[in-house]
Amino acid sequence: MSQASGVLHEPFTSGVRQREATIFAIWIFLASELLLFGGMFFAFYTYRHAHTSGFDGGARHTNLLFGAINTALLLTSSFAMSVAGRALEVKRAALAEVCIWVTLALGVGFLGVKGLEYVQDLHEHLWPNTRFDGADPASRIFFGFYWTMTFIHSCHLLIGLGFLIRLGIMARARVLEANSDSVETTSLYWHLVDVIWIMVFTTLYLVGK
Amino acid sequence: MTDTPLQGGVPASPRATERPAAGHASTNREGSFWQEGSSVWSWLSTVDHKRIGVLYAISITIFFFLGGAAAGLMRFHLFTPQGLLFGADTYNRLMTLHGVVMVWFFLVPSIPTTLGNFLLPLMIGARDLAFPKLNLMSWYVFLAGAALTVLALLMGGMDTGWTFYTPFSTIYSNSMVTIAALGIFVVGFSSIATGVNFIATVHMLRAPGMTWFRLPLFVWAMYATSLVMVLATPVLSVSMLLLVAERFFGMPIFDARLGGDPLMFQHLFWFYSHPAVYIMVLPAMGVVSEVIAVGARRTIFGYAFMVYAMLAIAGVGFFVWGHHMFVSGQSPYASIVFSFMSFVVAVPSAIKVFNWTATLYRGQITFAAPMIYALGFVGLFTIGGLTGLMLASIPIDVHVTDTYFVVAHFHYIMVGGSVSAFFAGLHYWWPKITGRMYPEGWARFAAILLFFGFNFTFFPQFVMGYMGMPRRYAHYPSEFQIYHVLSSSGAMILAVAYLLPLGYLAWSIRYGPHVSKNPWGATGLEWRTESPPPKENFKTIPVVDNDPYQYHQKGQAPQHGEAMHRGQGEEGGGVHPGSQTRQSEPA
Numbered sequence: 001m002s003q004a005s006g007v008l009h010e011p012f013t014s015g016v017r018q019r020e021a022t023i024f025a026i027w028i029f030l031a032s033e034l035l036l037f038g039g040m041f042f043a044f045y046t047y048r049h050a051h052t053s054g055f056d057g058g059a060r061h062t063n064l065l066f067g068a069i070n071t072a073l074l075l076t077s078s079f080a081m082s083v084a085g086r087a088l089e090v091k092r093a094a095l096a097e098v099c100i101w102v103t104l105a106l107g108v109g110f111l112g113v114k115g116l117e118y119v120q121d122l123h124e125h126l127w128p129n130t131r132f133d134g135a136d137p138a139s140r141i142f143f144g145f146y147w148t149m150t151f152i153h154s155c156h157l158l159i160g161l162g163f164l165i166r167l168g169i170m171a172r173a174r175v176l177e178a179n180s181d182s183v184e185t186t187s188l189y190w191h192l193v194d195v196i197w198i199m200v201f202t203t204l205y206l207v208g209k
Numbered sequence: 210m211t212d213t214p215l216q217g218g219v220p221a222s223p224r225a226t227e228r229p230a231a232g233h234a235s236t237n238r239e240g241s242f243w244q245e246g247s248s249v250w251s252w253l254s255t256v257d258h259k260r261i262g263v264l265y266a267i268s269i270t271i272f273f274f275l276g277g278a279a280a281g282l283m284r285f286h287l288f289t290p291q292g293l294l295f296g297a298d299t300y301n302r303l304m305t306l307h308g309v310v311m312v313w314f315f316l317v318p319s320i321p322t323t324l325g326n327f328l329l330p331l332m333i334g335a336r337d338l339a340f341p342k343l344n345l346m347s348w349y350v351f352l353a354g355a356a357l358t359v360l361a362l363l364m365g366g367m368d369t370g371w372t373f374y375t376p377f378s379t380i381y382s383n384s385m386v387t388i389a390a391l392g393i394f395v396v397g398f399s400s401i402a403t404g405v406n407f408i409a410t411v412h413m414l415r416a417p418g419m420t421w422f423r424l425p426l427f428v429w430a431m432y433a434t435s436l437v438m439v440l441a442t443p444v445l446s447v448s449m450l451l452l453v454a455e456r457f458f459g460m461p462i463f464d465a466r467l468g469g470d471p472l473m474f475q476h477l478f479w480f481y482s483h484p485a486v487y488i489m490v491l492p493a494m495g496v497v498s499e500v501i502a503v504g505a506r507r508t509i510f511g512y513a514f515m516v517y518a519m520l521a522i523a524g525v526g527f528f529v530w531g532h533h534m535f536v537s538g539q540s541p542y543a544s545i546v547f548s549f550m551s552f553v554v555a556v557p558s559a560i561k562v563f564n565w566t567a568t569l570y571r572g573q574i575t576f577a578a579p580m581i582y583a584l585g586f587v588g589l590f591t592i593g594g595l596t597g598l599m600l601a602s603i604p605i606d607v608h609v610t611d612t613y614f615v616v617a618h619f620h621y622i623m624v625g626g627s628v629s630a631f632f633a634g635l636h637y638w639w640p641k642i643t644g645r646m647y648p649e650g651w652a653r654f655a656a657i658l659l660f661f662g663f664n665f666t667f668f669p670q671f672v673m674g675y676m677g678m679p680r681r682y683a684h685y686p687s688e689f690q691i692y693h694v695l696s697s698s699g700a701m702i703l704a705v706a707y708l709l710p711l712g713y714l715a716w717s718i719r720y721g722p723h724v725s726k727n728p729w730g731a732t733g734l735e736w737r738t739e740s741p742p743p744k745e746n747f748k749t750i751p752v753v754d755n756d757p758y759q760y761h762q763k764g765q766a767p768q769h770g771e772a773m774h775r776g777q778g779e780e781g782g783g784v785h786p787g788s789q790t791r792q793s794e795p796a
Binding site: 009010011012017020021022024025028029031032033035036037038039040042043046047050051054127128129137138140141143144145147148152 | 256335336339404406408409412413414439441444446447451454459460461464466467473480
């Protein structure tokens with residue numbers, strides 16, 4: 001936090017203050033994001049309490065392999081993102097750039113795996129309409145949450161990818177150091193996407209398996 | 210326009226600026242933020258918090274009159290038991306339009322995005338909000354959400370009521386619920402962006418010496434409001450998303466046929482929508498605290514308690530949502546807890562009312578228009594609050610659930626409270642924003658008319674609600690007609706009281722008399738810069754070395770003859786703004 005921003009914007013007169021403010025604001029925004037998912041988790045676990053067997057039945061239909069691969073991909077990407085930030089601090093711009101592209105690639109890989117999983121899910125009639133393949137009606141509610149939660153998480157991931165592309169372009173132009181605040185904020189957001197995935201993964205793939 | 214050094218403790222020489230005569234050719238807007246480019250693009254691309262405040266003001270004014278027109282039509286329709294104008298379906302759509310537009314496109318953004326945007330940096334001695342671009346983005350996001358909602362209205366509107374209760378909204382309604390819900394989802398991000406921006410600004414950009422407990426109460430109100438915006442809005446967003454997921458994509462999340470729970474939606478919805486009431490009323494409390502202090506020339510009574518009360522309201526407000534659901538079949542134990550918490554949240558609200566009243570005690574009160582609006586707020590808010598206590602007690606709530614009693618109660622808070630305070634603030638800071646004074650006589654007339662029109666409209670609703678008239682009905686038994694006629698007549702008066710300021714405020718932008726820096730003789734940093742302020746707010750960032758609201762010496766009452774001079778300039782003020790020493794002789 002003691003670092004200063006590269007470029008000063010209005011209305012700040014001190015780079016250290018600006019960086020503090022930026023990071024502080026992004027943390028507040030992350031709290032807001034947590035509550036967005038918090039609402040869904042609250043609803044999910046309340047329902048699970050009422051329909052334990054139906055929800056457990058639903059959880060057995062999720063594909064743990066895909067989920068686990070994706071968890072590994074995202075955790076590794078977060079690691080790469082952290083390395084990028086650190087590399088920038090020790091002025092290794094080339095390494096920082098590589099790390100940002102690696103993060104981006106792993107994120108895209110996550111979406112690819114998720115896409116494969118969705119295809120398989122649709123193939124197995126896990127879309128919760130009348131052709132749903134499951135005995136217990138509560139399993140359909142489970143899959144209502146499955147699709148909604150993973151979809152909203154993927155939207156967050158897409159937004160994160162957009163920020164990463166921006167960072168990548170800046171890294172290519174070697175102006176990343178001047179925008180070290182963006183690295184920090186993107187990094188925090190990316191970690192949030194990661195943390196939420198861990199909760200989503202636990203909730204949908206592990207609980208009641 | 211002399212460049213006075215704005216060092217704390219040094220009186221900012223309020224008489225330095227001569228007021229030119231009204232209608233004088235030269236304007237004192239030279240060098241102000243109004244002059245920084247006049248092209249449309251310069252406004253649409255501005256990152257100046259003052260200009261964004263103006264943009265927001267224009268946008269929400271349009272929505273206010275849209276929602277108001279819907280209300281006017283409904284009230285006109287209800288003159289007779291059979292209804293004068295339209296059938297039940299159209300009535301339902303108008304009622305939903307009124308609710309959705311007024312809540313999300315007027316009341317929630319009203320004070321924070323207009324007065325808050327304009328004043329927050331000025332009051333803490335900053336040059337702008339912490340993230341000016343984010344601020345502009347929030348306005349565009351607001352417009353995007355507004356566009357979606359207007360689209361839904363043009364395509365036929367919604368008939369669910371503003372509460373979007375499932376399963377009606379998800380399964381049965383044949384109206385534009387999906388688009389409207391997405392509009393509300395989108396506009397939520399505008400609120401969150403504003404909230405994050407305000408919190409970061411208050412934490413990071415206070416002027417030297419502006420400690421937390423020297424902040425004006427309006428800033429504290431914005432801070433408390435922002436906390437609620439940031440923490441409650443996402444839950445509304447997700448409940449709207451789940452609604453869309455079920456309605457549009459067939460995810461059976463609230464579908465009772467499969468074991469889903471429609472009440473889940475109500476819980477998620479009210480988890481936002483009860484705190485949203487505090488998003489609407491906390492800023493109003495901030496405005497009223499400022500206006501009452503200056504209107505009575507009195508240090509605010511119990512400043513620290515006012516601060517803690519606002520934070521307590523913001524905090525406790527998160528744990529009372531279940532009082533909207535006493536008859537829903539939720540657990541009776543939950544109802545008892547929610548009832549208790551609702552009584553608890555009344556305590557800080559009552560503290561505030563007592564403190565405003567105590568502030569008036571031995572004050573030199575002037576009934577200028579902002580003060581009339583502000584005193585009107587205190588009275589109407591008290592009635593709204595006391596009836597809120599009645600509704601917090603389960604037996605009475607069960608009796609009057611979904612009646613006009615509830616409608617009257619929340620209109621006393623949101624319209625009698627928030628809108629009165631919005632008008633108080635608008636008039637009070639109007640000279641700061643435009644550099645011109647509004648016509649005082651007209652303004653006082655409008656303020657009094659608003660108070661009468663409002664009570665005329667909504668007091669009969671308490672009576673008929675208690676007698677059993679249900680809300681949201683297009684027709685009613687003829688025994689209620691007398692109350693409906695009273696209420697509808699009042700609404701027509703109220704409409705005039707709302708239209709009047711639109712006229713005379715617009716007039717005053719061009720023809721109002723010029724004002725100096727500090728026409729009210731008020732304390733507060735916003736009065737130490739020019740009216741209207743230059744783009745950078747302050748030539749030099751002020752240094753603060755005194756507590757807020759020092760209208761008189763500590764331990765003494767303001768002396769007779771020190772009353773504020775009804776907006777006619779600072780000639781009447783005995784105390785110089787920003788100075789602790791009272792001048793012995795008026796210069």
